[in-house]
Amino acid sequence: MAGITNRAFRKICTFWGAQFSFTEMISAESVVRNFKTVQRMLPKDEPNVAVQLFGNDPKTLAQAAKIVEPYAAWIDINAACPVKKVIKKNSGGALLNDLERLEKIIGSVKSSVQKPVTVKIRIGFEKNILDQIVHSCIKAGADGIEVHGRTVVQKYSGKAFWDLKLSQYGISTAVSGDIFEAEDFHKALEMSGANSALIARGALRKPWIFAQITQKRTPKITEIKETFTKHLKMQIEDEGERSIYKMRQFVAGYTHGMRGAREFREKFMKLNKPEDMEKAIEEFFNSFLMNECNNKIVEWIEEQS
Numbered sequence: 068m069a070g071i072t073n074r075a076f077r078k079i080c081t082f083w084g085a086q087f088s089f090t091e092m093i094s095a096e097s098v099v100r101n102f103k104t105v106q107r108m109l110p111k112d113e114p115n116v117a118v119q120l121f122g123n124d125p126k127t128l129a130q131a132a133k134i135v136e137p138y139a140a141w142i143d144i145n146a147a148c149p150v151k152k153v154i155k156k157n158s159g160g161a162l163l164n165d166l167e168r169l170e171k172i173i174g175s176v177k178s179s180v181q182k183p184v185t186v187k188i189r190i191g192f193e194k195n196i197l198d199q200i201v202h203s204c205i206k207a208g209a210d211g212i213e214v215h216g217r218t219v220v221q222k223y224s225g226k227a228f229w230d231l232k233l234s235q236y237g238i239s240t241a242v243s244g245d246i247f248e249a250e251d252f253h254k255a256l257e258m259s260g261a262n263s264a265l266i267a268r269g270a271l272r273k274p275w276i277f278a279q280i281t282q283k284r285t286p287k288i289t290e291i292k293e294t295f296t297k298h299l300k301m302q303i304e305d306e307g308e309r310s311i312y313k314m315r316q317f318v319a320g321y322t323h324g325m326r327g328a329r330e331f332r333e334k335f336m337k338l339n340k341p342e343d344m345e346k347a348i349e350e351f352f353n354s355f356l357m358n359e360c361n362n363k364i365v366e367w368i369e370e371q372s
């Protein structure tokens with residue numbers, strides 16, 4: 068997810084059990100012309116991260132893929148993004164309206180790298196033409212596809228379509244869209260016939276969703292507190308103290324469903340020093356645990372009397 072899945076957050080997802088992840092989408096043009104500006108987005112000490120590129124020119128994408136290949140577990144091409152700025156440049160989801168170009172991009176990237184090449188797609192631009200899109204990807208040599216079960220025009224409206232019949236294609240497939248709980252994960256996998264399922268917004272809302280799926284367990288509040296603090300430290304270590312504002316987008320997830328969370332979030336949003344954030348996390352979670360403990364004691368006393 069652009070603006071979200073940086074190194075620190077990817078590592079947190081891996082810690083909870085995600086088996087692979089993707090970088091934020093990276094402009095192929097920037098990789099080729101101004102590598103320094105995008106270098107921090109690339110995986111470092113992470114074994115199973117695909118680097119996702121977006122762009123429109125087959126040659127530039129091929130050059131960019133070659134440059135990022137040493138950092139990547141594999142290369143992923145974005146043909147799904149519905150954001151206006153991206154579509155205007157005939158990149159992302161706009162490529163689903165120009166399958167000939169998409170094929171050229173895939174072919175050109177494939178021939179410039181050794182590692183596998185996958186393509187992130189939606190079911191169509193305006194209407195469902197998934198079958199046609201998948202055949203184009205296969206014809207051009209893609210090793211796999213990830214399908215968000217909506218059209219580009221739909222953006223995030225309606226419900227993601229999981230009945231994708233992906234097992235018929237004989238390449239590696241992943242289903243994406245509206246997986247917010249472990250049950251959704253299993254249902255999406257079964258309904259789509261995909262080999263794997265991707266979690267985007269669900270990981271932001273509840274980063275430990277991966278533990279619920281892979282280990283069938285929900286972590287204790289103390290574990291969530293420790294991970295929140297660890298995440299903050301990793302963010303600082305990787306991108307410096309000035310980047311801690313990025314932690315604000317995770318606070319709702321880490322405190323999801325907890326009593327007093329709204330007030331805490333409001334307070335947290337105003338903090339801009341690492342030590343203040345760390346202290347606030349410590350105080351909020353400790354006071355939550357203390358209240359829970361008191362409530363249990365009261366319940367026990369009431370049961371006895």
Ligand SMILES: Cc1cc2nc3c(=O)[nH]c(=O)nc-3n(C[C@H](O)[C@H](O)[C@H](O)COP(=O)(O)O)c2cc1C
Binds near residue numbers: 269
């Ligand atoms: C804030 C945000 C940023 C996203 N950025 C990307 C991206 O860079 N590349 C990509 O392939 N998909 C991106 N997506 C789409 C997700 O990968 C996913 O396909 C979509 O959100 C549906 O899945 P979900 O219901 O699990 O969120 C983004 C989604 C969100 C909400």
